[in-house]
Amino acid sequence: MATSSFCRIPYEPPAWASKLKKIPSSRVKLAHADTPIHEWKVPGVKAPFTLHVKRDDLTGSTLTGNKVRKLEFLLADALDKGCKHIITCGGIQSNHCRATAVASAQMGLKSHLVLRSKLKNSEDVPCNGNLLLDRMCGAQIYIVPWEGTYESHLKPSMENIARGIKESSGEDSYLIPVGGSNSVGLFGYITVFHEMISQGILDNFDDIAFACGSGATAAGLAVGNYLNGSKLKIHALIVCEDAKFYNAAINEMLDDVGLTDVRSEDMVDMIEGPENQGYGVSTQEELDYFVQVGIDTGVIVDPTYTGKAVKFLVQEMNNHPDRFKGRRVLFLHTGGIYGLFDGRMDNVLKQHEMTNRVKILYD
Numbered sequence: 001m002a003t004s005s006f007c008r009i010p011y012e013p014p015a016w017a018s019k020l021k022k023i024p025s026s027r028v029k030l031a032h033a034d035t036p037i038h039e040w041k042v043p044g045v046k047a048p049f050t051l052h053v054k055r056d057d058l059t060g061s062t063l064t065g066n067k068v069r070k071l072e073f074l075l076a077d078a079l080d081k082g083c084k085h086i087i088t089c090g091g092i093q094s095n096h097c098r099a100t101a102v103a104s105a106q107m108g109l110k111s112h113l114v115l116r117s118k119l120k121n122s123e124d125v126p127c128n129g130n131l132l133l134d135r136m137c138g139a140q141i142y143i144v145p146w147e148g149t150y151e152s153h154l155k156p157s158m159e160n161i162a163r164g165i166k167e168s169s170g171e172d173s174y175l176i177p178v179g180g181s182n183s184v185g186l187f188g189y190i191t192v193f194h195e196m197i198s199q200g201i202l203d204n205f206d207d208i209a210f211a212c213g214s215g216a217t218a219a220g221l222a223v224g225n226y227l228n229g230s231k232l233k234i235h236a237l238i239v240c241e242d243a244k245f246y247n248a249a250i251n252e253m254l255d256d257v258g259l260t261d262v263r264s265e266d267m268v269d270m271i272e273g274p275e276n277q278g279y280g281v282s283t284q285e286e287l288d289y290f291v292q293v294g295i296d297t298g299v300i301v302d303p304t305y306t307g308k309a310v311k312f313l314v315q316e317m318n319n320h321p322d323r324f325k326g327r328r329v330l331f332l333h334t335g336g337i338y339g340l341f342d343g344r345m346d347n348v349l350k351q352h353e354m355t356n357r358v359k360i361l362y363d
């Protein structure tokens with residue numbers, strides 16, 4: 001049946017999570033779950049460490065990455081509340097906004113994306129990377145200044161848009177914060193922790209690491225780990241903001257679900273990349289590394305999140321091995337591939353003489 005696959009289904013949390021507060025009553029199934037775990041021989045990992053990767057870049061083709069995991073709960077909540085419009089926000093090449101646009105279209109909801117950009121003319125906004133998919137899914141796009149913060153621009157714009165929709169059509173909108181990180185989206189990675197238990201991570205790994213951008217991936221995994229006796233050490237590789245920002249964001253989510261006796265500071269090891277240039281900005285060394293990861297392993301990392309994160313991780317394993325609980329490290333690949341399609345890699349590939357590998361076979 002055409003509509004049945006995206007219906008809400010009742011949500012039962014894993015037994016270990018059943019004491020949490022604000023457990024969602026339903027979810028939708030959007031992600032291709034049970035994503036594989038395999039060894040990953042990225043450049044620079046030295047014995048006795050071993051690195052594996054969990055491929056949450058394989059949660060879907062256009063839905064790729066970690067955001068769809070949160071959207072399974074957020075969009076179910078939107079349907080529960082009778083909303084017809086989904087409004088969310090992020091950077092101009094936001095993976096979260098793209099996943100929201102795709103999932104909304106699949107579910108018959110209208111998406112509205114508030115995007116931060118340096119562009120002032122709507123005609124200059126390109127049709128590349130995530131934006132191409134946003135547009136192909138019929139998303140309405142609104143641009144706010146690149147420097148705008150959640151409080152100064154994103155949230156007020158979302159609220160204005162919701163008000164306008166209500167006034168003109170009488171229809172309700174569902175607002176999703178940056179990255180889908182709140183106590184509803186949190187259940188996405190609580191669910192993934194459960195999935196990973198069934199994949200044997202409690203026995204096979206000592207440490208788990210991933211890129212941290214808005215915090216709910218870290219929070220969900222930290223809650224899962226804590227409620228299962230903290231068998232692993234959780235490392236959040238920070239690609240923007242700082243440790244203080246994420247501890248506050250995660251503590252707020254913990255409070256919301258009634259975990260007030262434990263704090264983010266005790267559950268998550270925040271690793272700030274020493275040379276981090278800021279959100280979406282890469283050093284030459286980082287860009288070189290991303291290319292080498294592709295050549296050596298066939299797994300593509302993105303410049304904004306996963307590439308930076310794995311580079312910081314390998315550096316940290318080499319420079320501060322004692323920061324890790326053991327030597328069996330699992331990297332969670334959180335997606336982001338469409339961020340590569342905005343043209344920024346063209347020059348890097350030229351520098352690596354990888355654009356010369358073309359022979360014209362006719363005369």
Ligand SMILES: *Cc1c(COP(=O)(O)O)cnc(C)c1O
Nearest residue numbers: 095213214215217305334335336
């Ligand atoms: C959003 C995002 C992250 C960060 O996840 P959060 O839950 O927002 O911290 C990591 N990697 C990719 C590719 C992302 O799009």
